[in-house]
Amino acid sequence: MKFLQGTKLYSIFKGTCPVCQKESMYKESNPYKITRIFDMYERCSYCQTKYKMEPSFFFGAMYVSYALGVAVSVGAFIIAYVFIGGGLMTTFFAITLTLIVLMPIILRLSRNIWINMFLSYKEAA
Structure with a gap:
């Protein structure tokens, strides 16, 4: 992902500071630690x-x-209904689980x- 450095995409996907892109904005890098998902540095x-x-x-x-x-x-929906051919309930559960x-x-x-919009x-320098 180094080739994207300096772009907004790099900051968006890596979660780094949008200005310098040197440090993560989040105290916990793993988003699946639910109790710390919102913990950001000031x-x-x-x-x-x-x-x-x-x-x-x-x-x-x-x-x-x-x-x-x-x-x-x-x-x-497209994967579950069109490609896999699941029924309506299967597709609903696939969307919900996803x-x-x-x-x-x-x-x-x-x-x-x-x-990154702001x-x-x-x-x-």
Whole structure:
């Protein structure tokens, strides 16, 4: 993933600081540790970028999370219904299971996308 460094995609997929991309924004790198999924550093230790620019900043990430959830659901539907040929209930359970399993990743990705909409990479001088 080094070839993407300096782009928003690198910061989104790696969860690094959107400005310097040198440090993870999250205290726990594993999103499946549910009790620590929201634990973020206050600032980047390299460039001092404040991650929560204002109170309730990441509430906007809910909109991104909704869009990602719909995209994942459509993907699960296509795989379960079209390719596997499951019935209506099988497809419903496949979509539900997929959303439950991928919920922590969708949550983190939506936060990463949201903050990257407002902050951009700045190359070190």
